[in-house]
Amino acid sequence: MRSVLTAFVLFLFTLTNVHAADTGWTEMPQNTHARVKVTSDQWKDGKLRLLLAVELQPGWKTYWQSPGEGGVAPELTWQTENIRSQWFWPAPQRFEIAGLSTQGYGGSVVFPLEVTAGEPVSDLNGTLTLSTCSNVCILTDYPVSLDTTEPAPADFDRQYNIAMQQVPKAEGNITIEGSRVDGGTLTMSLHRPDGWQSPQLFFDAAEDTIFGAPSFKVSGDNLTASVKVTDDWGEAPGDLNGQPLSVVVTDGATAQALTTIIGAGTDAPGAVSDSGTSFALLLLFALLGGLILNVMPCVLPVLAMKLSSVLYADNRGSRVLRTQFLVSSSGIMVSFWILAALVSVLRLTQSAVGWGIQFQNPWFLGFMVLVTLLFSANLFGVFSISLSSNTSTRLATAGGKGMRGHFMEGMFATLLATPCTAPFLGTAVAFALVAPYSQLWLIFTALGLGMSLPWLLIAAFPGIAKALPKPGRWMNGLRLVLGGMMFITTLWLISLLIPHIGTLTAAVIVAVVLLVLVLLAFRRAGLKRGSAALVALLVTGGIWAGINITDTPQDSLVRDNVDWQPLTEEAITTAQAQGKRVFVDVTAEWCVTCKANKYNVLLREDVQNELSKPDVVALRGDWTKPSPEITAFLEKRGHLAVPFNQIYGPALPGGEILSPLLDRETLLHLLNQSQGIEP
Numbered sequence: 001m002r003s004v005l006t007a008f009v010l011f012l013f014t015l016t017n018v019h020a021a022d023t024g025w026t027e028m029p030q031n032t033h034a035r036v037k038v039t040s041d042q043w044k045d046g047k048l049r050l051l052l053a054v055e056l057q058p059g060w061k062t063y064w065q066s067p068g069e070g071g072v073a074p075e076l077t078w079q080t081e082n083i084r085s086q087w088f089w090p091a092p093q094r095f096e097i098a099g100l101s102t103q104g105y106g107g108s109v110v111f112p113l114e115v116t117a118g119e120p121v122s123d124l125n126g127t128l129t130l131s132t133c134s135n136v137c138i139l140t141d142y143p144v145s146l147d148t149t150e151p152a153p154a155d156f157d158r159q160y161n162i163a164m165q166q167v168p169k170a171e172g173n174i175t176i177e178g179s180r181v182d183g184g185t186l187t188m189s190l191h192r193p194d195g196w197q198s199p200q201l202f203f204d205a206a207e208d209t210i211f212g213a214p215s216f217k218v219s220g221d222n223l224t225a226s227v228k229v230t231d232d233w234g235e236a237p238g239d240l241n242g243q244p245l246s247v248v249v250t251d252g253a254t255a256q257a258l259t260t261i262i263g264a265g266t267d268a269p270g271a272v273s274d275s276g277t278s279f280a281l282l283l284l285f286a287l288l289g290g291l292i293l294n295v296m297p298c299v300l301p302v303l304a305m306k307l308s309s310v311l312y313a314d315n316r317g318s319r320v321l322r323t324q325f326l327v328s329s330s331g332i333m334v335s336f337w338i339l340a341a342l343v344s345v346l347r348l349t350q351s352a353v354g355w356g357i358q359f360q361n362p363w364f365l366g367f368m369v370l371v372t373l374l375f376s377a378n379l380f381g382v383f384s385i386s387l388s389s390n391t392s393t394r395l396a397t398a399g400g401k402g403m404r405g406h407f408m409e410g411m412f413a414t415l416l417a418t419p420c421t422a423p424f425l426g427t428a429v430a431f432a433l434v435a436p437y438s439q440l441w442l443i444f445t446a447l448g449l450g451m452s453l454p455w456l457l458i459a460a461f462p463g464i465a466k467a468l469p470k471p472g473r474w475m476n477g478l479r480l481v482l483g484g485m486m487f488i489t490t491l492w493l494i495s496l497l498i499p500h501i502g503t504l505t506a507a508v509i510v511a512v513v514l515l516v517l518v519l520l521a522f523r524r525a526g527l528k529r530g531s532a533a534l535v536a537l538l539v540t541g542g543i544w545a546g547i548n549i550t551d552t553p554q555d556s557l558v559r560d561n562v563d564w565q566p567l568t569e570e571a572i573t574t575a576q577a578q579g580k581r582v583f584v585d586v587t588a589e590w591c592v593t594c595k596a597n598k599y600n601v602l603l604r605e606d607v608q609n610e611l612s613k614p615d616v617v618a619l620r621g622d623w624t625k626p627s628p629e630i631t632a633f634l635e636k637r638g639h640l641a642v643p644f645n646q647i648y649g650p651a652l653p654g655g656e657i658l659s660p661l662l663d664r665e666t667l668l669h670l671l672n673q674s675q676g677i678e679p
Helices: 002-018 156-165 279-293 300-312 318-348 362-379 389-397 401-417 425-432 437-460 474-496 503-548 569-577 592-602 605-611 628-636 664-673
Strands: 026-028 031-040 047-056 061-068 075-078 083-087 093-097 100-106 108-117 123-133 137-147 175-182 185-191 199-204 209-211 215-219 222-231 244-251 254-261 581-587 616-622 644-649 652-657
Touching: 026 137, 031 123, 031 137, 047 061, 047 100, 047 123, 047 156, 061 199, 061 209, 075 083, 108 156, 175 254, 199 222, 215 652, 279 437, 318 401, 318 437, 362 474, 362 503, 474 503, 569 581, 569 616, 569 644, 581 592, 581 628, 592 605, 592 664, 605 616, 605 664, 616 628, 644 664, 652 664
Parallel strands: 581 616
Antiparallel strands: 026 031, 031 047, 047 108, 061 100, 061 123, 075 123, 083 108, 093 100, 123 137, 175 185, 185 222, 199 244, 209 222, 215 222, 244 254, 581 644, 644 652
């Protein structure tokens, strides 16, 4: 009898609850991990305010309007037609569930809603579909029945206002400076005058687009976010540039909702967006960087050889000179376009790309050693290639070997230029490697034009080349100088093989090359000149051995007293947690600019003393050989070229990236500034 009475009381309570403005807490038998409650106001001007409260057991989550890589957003379905619900979504959190990045809520959350109808409905009936997840996911339907004629709870207005305060505001001081989607990655640049502490982004995506967890780079008041974007099948999405995108930005208690057009913004996000550098200025940087490449040790021998070839030409007419230098310039341009195509292909296949990374390949290095050795041997007069007069005439008149030779000179110069990160070049290349494909091709075209400028100058004004001294005996000395420059390039390339083949094998190669050159010199030049060549080559080989066959090659010229530690993200985080300053140096043996930075700046006594202080952690990454860790480190910061240097500290928590060509005073100033102390 008591059980029947209890059941009757519960039935009466249920009837009362159905017709109330508050459903009370509802829990379904198949899901005891969550309970929900819906509270209603009364209709006013055709609108009805609701509060949906969800309470979850510890370890359980539900989802935001865009769940992320998994999950289903909550949904209210009404039985009466012509009823619409507008959800106001509190700022979510990010969760990792089964390796997927999701956006939602844990613990408890209250959703404010606004219901509209053609005319007020007294009995509002519907179903709430709620997805809750822990190690497993449960999709549960909760019945909702409200009597909107009943008065709302006494504190409904206060509770509704509290819930609305948790919804991100459209107004605020956070702005989106630029965004783009390229190669399956969204890059977004944001600005906040108050700086950044613990930023997070939540993307309200279209149904067929999924945004992963973002990674951030903070530089003062600027924030650059990189986000992987896929379609529902995990493949690269279609072209999203030009499409609208809504994003919620949170930082501590701050939450702001913003809308942008992907691809819009005057500042290109990425490595250079923080400085507000315009694309036109980047093109100028590329032009200047390409021009400076001509005087770098990698390229200068080729340009000098090209100019000297004018002296040996039988016909020094303006038309011939103009054609030769135009063809060489076209070789340079085609080479840079080939590089742009390779970078595009690598990015489309999600492979690592970087300026000069082909110098990480021992087979490429071996090929370059062979080519430069043949060039230098030819200049030394060890051998010469001659064709019959009929063959030479036929090739020349057909524009064959002669023009092909000049074209290949341009391509060869470009190949040698790729390990050189000249001033301005690093900024332009860093942008190009992550820029939209159209801008990438424009950057590489500007690089080619810059490097071609001296060649094009002579093509435009052949009189410059014709003003060179007339042929004479002095040309033999010039050939030896040019051959020596090219041979030094050969020895440098062999030294780059040491990490791949070992010091002993590299030393044997150098010894064999020197021996062969000496024997050929004796055979061709006789005892007197052969002896001079022997002395010169032995001295050269001795210098190479002194630099490369020491126990610590990096200390062979000037000792490095800094206690360099391996570069990892964890090392940076640990040092920052201890309140220390951090100096990051990413270098490579094949990087000529890295060597210049080392001997001109990093090995200076005052810099060494500063980097050796107890509160400074010096981290070095070696990119001589392929390294997924170093590549990921550079990609995260929007750079894929070396040298790369960055300084962290209590006053620079987001890190400050330095110019590719280091300046001693700037480095010391930033190191002191990172601690909050002016020098």
